[in-house]
Amino acid sequence: MSAAKPRETDLYPPVKALLESQGYAVKGEIGAADIVAVRADEDPLVVELKTGFSLSLFHQGIERQAITDVVYIAVPRGTGRAFQKAIAANTSLCRRLGLGLMTVRLKDGLVEVHADPAPYKPRKSNIKKARLLKEFAKRTGDPNSGGATRQGLMTAYRQDALRCARVLSELGPTKAALVAKASGVDRARTLMADNHYGWFERLATGIYGLCPKGSEALALLGDPDSGAKTEVGADAKN
Known part of the structure; x- marks a missing residue:
């Protein structure tokens, strides 16, 4: 009972x-x-x-x-x-x-x-504030609607990953240092090595290629820089 x-x-x-x-x-x-x-x-x-x-x-x-x-x-x-x-x-x-x-x-x-009842004195977090402003500054444009679910949001990190994917899509397997230079993403090597979205593959030491999943994401999500074509030199591959 x-x-x-x-x-x-x-x-x-x-x-x-x-x-x-x-x-x-x-x-x-x-x-x-x-x-x-x-x-x-x-x-x-x-x-x-x-x-x-x-x-x-x-x-x-x-x-x-x-x-x-x-x-x-x-x-x-x-x-x-x-x-x-x-x-x-x-x-x-x-x-x-x-x-x-x-x-x-x-x-x-x-x-x-x-x-116990007491006046509320909120404690501010300078770390959280800095993280918020950093994400705001690094985010290109305004790709998300306020109130959207967290799943699949376009973050500054995802935009950087798309920039790296765009370079690899255009050039094929490329040295990480040159991907960073061509995409403008300083953290390109770490981003591709971490491979958070499963878009990249390491083909040799320091050289990365684009996986089919990365190509699909690029086609679906597009270029975060409004279609601006990446300018790279002829020596950017391998």
Whole structure:
């Protein structure tokens, strides 16, 4: 027999006990709030209860911030990897919203506080910012529609691979250094050696050719430089 589905009222006694142990006077269903806790000379503390994470739970928490800055949301504590991922994601969301987060282990009433209400101060990542601006600067044109799925997006890396493929398509097997010079792709040797898309093959030391898959990609995706023909000298092959 499966365990009975938890109810919001099942969360109330453990949360109330925790708050009372911290010196709060606690009452349920005051106005629109599920739990209100009061301690001398402090803002009231509000807790919203739900049997699981939902958008409406976060909406309710945000609405209670019109009453007090000290607002928690509380849900039953689950088990397994999926719940751990949910806790991590929703703890991060609560911090961004300035909400506190509690979970209640119903089998023994253990209440765990994962986040306390506090103003959100985002931490900026200079590395991620630099990576974003580098990709923006290196991308030729605007080949992707905003909101498209990540699969098959035209990145600066893919555009460089197409440039290398174009040179090999026109010249046949070519030294990597000359592919770099003809295509304008400084990382041509590494790109072809890594062969991320399966377009290239190494025919001899430092010499690469184009695979049928590369020819198909070139025909399908085209030249990232709007059809501009690569200018190379007669000594570019082999």
